Amino acid sequence: MSDSFFSQPFSRRTALKIGLGAAAAPILASCSGASTSGGGDFTFLSTQFTPVEEKQRFEKILADHVKDVRVSYNSMAVGDFTTQVKTQVSAGKVGIGMVGGLHGDLAPLAENLEDVSDLAGELSGAGIPKELWDLTKLGGTKNAYIPWMQATYVVGVNKAALEHLPSGADVNNLTYDQYLDWAIAGRKATGKPILGFPAGAKGLYHRWFQGFLLPSFTGGLITTFTSSEAVEAWTYMAELWKNMNPASTNYDNLQEPMARGEVLVGWDHVARLVDAPKDKPDDWVMVPAPIGPKGLGYMLVVAGYGVPKGADKKKAATVIKALSKPDTQLEVLRQNAFFPVVEATVPDDLPPAVKLESTAVKATQGASKALISLPPVGLGAKDGEVSQVFKDCFTQICKEGAAPTKVLGAQAKNLQRILDEVKVPCWAPDPVTAGETCTVG
Incomplete structure (x- = not known):
């Protein structure tokens, strides 16, 4: 596979050899219990960035890059995350504004998520690879989530x-x-x-x-x-x-x-x-x-954003679009080492460790014998x-x-x-x- 996550500029067609019925569900980081933060009127519930340091860095990114909505970022284990979303949607009392998780965290929630195909259309020029958009359909014809970030x-x-x-x-x-x-x-x-x-x-x-x-x-x-x-x-x-x-x-x-x-x-x-x-x-x-x-x-690790049925879809779209900007995604790379899904020119002033990792992944994906694996x-x-x-x-x-x-x-x-x-x-x-x-x- 010749395309890389880390080519300059940050443009590639991720070589996912998957049918629409398949799925990716690696665990980036998870731990038991929930970690919450106050101060926002819009709840972003996620399975990602559960370690305290990662969570705090991402909260700062939210504060610095999402200007029109005050976001409260709540992270928790996958099981609790799934239960929270399904329970609120079933009861018709949705207090969660948007969700973020790995492909496999979101796939079981397909029936509980809004169709975000209109938002996907707005982001069609962001450089997100077609293969990732295909994954977001979860085997259907509509986009159930928006790609967020990727790693390995x-x-x-x-x-x-x-x-x-x-x-x-x-x-x-x-x-x-x-x-x-x-x-x-x-x-x-x-x-x-x-x-x-x-x-x-x-x-x-x-x-x-x-x-x-x-x-x-x-x-x-x-x-x-x-x-x-x-x-x-x-x-x-x-x-x-x-x-x-x-x-x-x-x-x-x-x-x-x-x-x-x-x-x-x-x-x-x-x-x-x-x-x-x-x-x-x-x-x-x-x-x-x-x-x-x-x-x-x-x-390969892929994560995305979804909107629970009954949530404020317009406000969620505002947050998702802000987080999908190249500068925002590069800041996530800089701070928490998860790589952009959008097209973005990788800056020369990345932390040295992240530059070292980007070189390793470029070599991995550029290898003639590279073989992609996806968790269940x-x-x-x-x-x-x-x-x-x-x-x-x-x-x-x-x-x-x-x-x-x-x-x-x-x-x-x-x-x-x-x-x-x-x-x-x-x-x-x-x-x-x-x-x-x-x-x-």
Whole structure:
């Protein structure tokens, strides 16, 4: 895929190979409970920017860039978010002005959201890729939401670790074998692991399996769950885990241990790596995830804005249009490391860490073997159960030493049970067949 999120100017056609029945639902950041702020007469309810620092920075962006409406930004976990919207719309007493969430957060609310096709028409010249507009239709013919922002995951590298790279390896074009050899060499040379993993209670490590490791080894996810290639991937992961910092089970993100020097190399969400190079950006590089037998699997994150039925659509449109301006979206990039969906020339004065990340994602999307993966959609309260399947595979295979074939066979039954309950189709990189329940292979 030659198009990039970060070309200059900021113009690209995001290569989403998805049918209209498919969906993207990665978790940028989520935590239990709600976080609210007062001072506004228009409520913006969202699943995004739940960490206090991110939320405060976004509130300032709202205050600085939305001049005609006083906005109160309330963030909460996905389950509570869904319940709030459905309850208010059902009761005909809607106090929420607009909502913001990942594609998968919004898809289950399709019947509760206003048709915003007219607003989509007004924003048709903003440079938002057609593929993103197609996603907003949620399988129908009308726009149910407006694209908001996008992101992905990359590998952060302290330059001190580069001396341990395997001979002839290119840090920007690593294979999974070279990634493992790097971890082994670094551990042996320094006497301690140089590689870390965000495997804490709130870490996004399940996205590594769902969007990177397994697609890269198998070319799929659900339909290849028990395949010989999946067994190979998990066997690899067990060996990689032996060479990772064992404190990784305490890491909810890698930017903190990397900033402290506990970890020199690690994969995480761009928003959870951005603080690592903050003090000494010249000591760092950001690079794509490794390449596997089936390609460079990576996960694309897409979020959007919606308007609950019965809300003040005109006022919501005012806020959405203000947040869709290039300067506003670039400020979100600058402050919270989520990238614009609109056409916008990337400024030269971005924070150094964000520039490093933009280089890594450009290399990822420009790779000839790039393979887009999307997290599940339409799972509702079952989303956590699907994530837990992959976490349990990691625990049993990598931490407890169980045989991958046995674990995958047992977990396949759990995964199929969940999919049968919610009756959702597969999602990329698996083949998408609208109306058919995804079948574990």
